Amino acid sequence: MTAIIFLAVAAIVLIAAIVLYNGLIAKRQMAQNGWSDIDVQLKRRADLIPQLVTTVKAYAAHEKQLFEDVAARRAAALAAGDDVTTRSAAESELSRPVARLIAVAEAYPELKASQNFLDLQNELSATEDKIEMARRFYNGAVRELNTAVETVPGNIVAALGGVKARQYFEIESANRAAPALHLGGGA
Structure with missing residues (x-):
């Protein structure tokens, strides 16, 4: 009788451990899925940045240091890999010059009126939201x-x-590159 009780308790403990383990694996998979979603959107942003640089460069060629800074930080962000802490820091560092790049457009009315620039700015803003x-x-x-x-x-x-x-993914809020859209006129 004692052996049966012991086996029943052991079976319950084993089943509980299996259920707990499967729950942990499901949660780990959900976190990995979430990281994959972040990675996709960060890569999309990284792909938009060279187009934005090219568009701004046509109007503000004297901002060479800013363009070099954007390129260097973008390369560092792409090379950061999947370590959450390293990637968070690299993305925060990339956000600073991208925000400055968007701000440069404010000094160039013809750039602000460029449909290509406005489209890129809208895409970047939508990507930041994603x-x-x-x-x-x-x-x-x-x-x-x-x-x-x-x-x-x-x-x-x-x-x-x-x-x-796992570690949380944080980009310093003061450094986010989400551009404010200024479409001119009374808007």
Whole structure:
């Protein structure tokens, strides 16, 4: 009788561990999916930046240092890889010169009126919104994963299963490159 009770308890513990482990894996997959979404949007932004630089360069050729800064920071952001901390820092550093690039347009009325520039500015703004949504999704998934990994009994199963907490993805809010659209006239 004792053996049956022991086996029943062992079976319940094993089933609970399997359920907890599967839940942790599902949360980890959700966080990886969220990171993939962020990565796609960051790459889209990185692809838009050279087009924006080319358009502004046609009107503001004397801003050579700014263009070089944008190119260098873009290359660093693309090379940052999938380490969340490194990528966050690189993307924050890229946001600064891109915001300055958008600000340069304010000094050139003919550039602000260029349909190509306005289209690029709109695309960049939409991409920044998508990055923000993807970042929120990812950080929510990370919060759920980290909570499961750091609380009892999930922390025991996570340690045994090699499931680790992940870092949040943050870009310094003061450095975001989301451009303000100034379409001229009374707008």
